[in-house]
Amino acid sequence: MKNRQFLSVRLITLISLVASGVIIVLASSCGACGREKASIESDSLKGLKDFYMGYFPVGVAVAPNSLDGDQAELIRKHFNSLTAENAMKPGPIHPEENRYFWEHADLIVDFAQVYGMKVRGHTLCWHNQTGAWMFQDSQGNQVTRETALARLQDHIKQVVTRYKGKIYAWDVLNEAVTDDQDPAKIFRESLWYNICGEEYISKAFQWAHEADPGAVLFYNDYNTENPVKREKIYNLLKKLIEEGVPVHGVGLQGHWNISNPPAQEIRESIDKFSSLGLEIQITELDVSIYASRNDTINMGFTPEREQKQMDFYRTAFDMFREKKDFITGVTFWNISDRHSWLDRRERKCYPLLFDEDLKPKKAYWEVVRFW
Numbered sequence: 001m002k003n004r005q006f007l008s009v010r011l012i013t014l015i016s017l018v019a020s021g022v023i024i025v026l027a028s029s030c031g032a033c034g035r036e037k038a039s040i041e042s043d044s045l046k047g048l049k050d051f052y053m054g055y056f057p058v059g060v061a062v063a064p065n066s067l068d069g070d071q072a073e074l075i076r077k078h079f080n081s082l083t084a085e086n087a088m089k090p091g092p093i094h095p096e097e098n099r100y101f102w103e104h105a106d107l108i109v110d111f112a113q114v115y116g117m118k119v120r121g122h123t124l125c126w127h128n129q130t131g132a133w134m135f136q137d138s139q140g141n142q143v144t145r146e147t148a149l150a151r152l153q154d155h156i157k158q159v160v161t162r163y164k165g166k167i168y169a170w171d172v173l174n175e176a177v178t179d180d181q182d183p184a185k186i187f188r189e190s191l192w193y194n195i196c197g198e199e200y201i202s203k204a205f206q207w208a209h210e211a212d213p214g215a216v217l218f219y220n221d222y223n224t225e226n227p228v229k230r231e232k233i234y235n236l237l238k239k240l241i242e243e244g245v246p247v248h249g250v251g252l253q254g255h256w257n258i259s260n261p262p263a264q265e266i267r268e269s270i271d272k273f274s275s276l277g278l279e280i281q282i283t284e285l286d287v288s289i290y291a292s293r294n295d296t297i298n299m300g301f302t303p304e305r306e307q308k309q310m311d312f313y314r315t316a317f318d319m320f321r322e323k324k325d326f327i328t329g330v331t332f333w334n335i336s337d338r339h340s341w342l343d344r345r346e347r348k349c350y351p352l353l354f355d356e357d358l359k360p361k362k363a364y365w366e367v368v369r370f371w
């Protein structure tokens with residue numbers, strides 16, 4: 001009898017021990033669920049700029065008409081730096097010799113001021129999107145070197161002065177180095193180069209510096225990961241620095257795609273340019289699903305391409321975080337896959353972190369989870 005009572009007591013004890021163990025296990029795993037849920041919730045309240053607070057500002061290139069509605073909301077949540085996609089380029093902002101068009105650029109700068117964002121100026125001197133008038137006299141003949149330089153000086157002075165103290169960094173010179181793989185050819189054969197010779201380069205930086213001594217001045221280019229072009233850019237920047245020209249940073253545009261360039265080449269460029277004591281910014285980041293901008297076959301955003309894009313973005317941002325002592329900004333070129341400058345009528349490129357409904361893509365989560 002006693003034995004039976006003892007056995008049943010032991011049985012009850014055993015059952016209750018197992019039960020409480022199960023409860024503890026359940027409770028603790030539920031706690032984990034709760035914690036995970038809470039962190040997913042708080043992660044979705046955060047924006048890119050919050051995840052990257054201790055690293056570098058995260059920017060986006062915008063048009064004035066994107067500063068409204070759901071896109072404006074997305075911009076405010078995720079970004080703390082703006083670049084004008086077109087509005088500050090020489091052609092749009094200075095369409096005729098005696099006429100500036102400030103309205104669009106002002107809208108972008110005002111938006112940034114209201115929401116406490118930084119502004120990168122893009123760009124003071126470029127071979128594209130520059131009024132034909134810059135290089136012609138009233139008869140349509142090509143101007144002299146003196147006239148071209150005087151016009152460039154006036155343009156830089158007016159634009160930089162207007163936004164002094166509001167634009168913290170300028171792409172002074174865009175894409176002046178050639179893609180030609182012949183190491184002997186350094187400069188792009190632009191009108192600036194053909195009319196003025198190499199001198200317009202150092203002058204542009206000096207004039208920008210005179211107009212706003214506080215602005216951080218960049219040389220900006222694409223294909224900066226190509227070893228031959230990298231070497232040319234490096235040598236040009238080294239020479240400018242040695243001559244005392246006020247150049248402070250180099251912008252790697254970052255128009256990349258899911259297969260190129262290899263991460264090692266990006267790393268090499270960051271290391272090489274920063275060895276000159278220059279700041280590095282990724283100024284125009286997008287990662288297309290197409291290897292070439294001229295690709296016309298519509299391939300679609302398949303799961304394989306989505307995965308490759310996630311891998312590319314994760315690897316790139318792991319590296320950017322690792323190089324945070326040298327990288328002072330990362331800017332995306334356009335807001336979401338709703339619209340990218342790379343899209344053509346017959347195909348979309350899906351290069352950004354937000355989809356057409358402005359929802360974070362899987363690649364977004366690869367960029368904000370630091371493991």
Ligand code: XIL
Pocket residue numbers: 085086174253284341
């Ligand atoms: C692009 C804009 O996104 C387009 O809207 C415009 O039609 C052409 O220029 N490198 C640059 C940027 O430095 O200014 C370019 O922007 C993209 C390539």
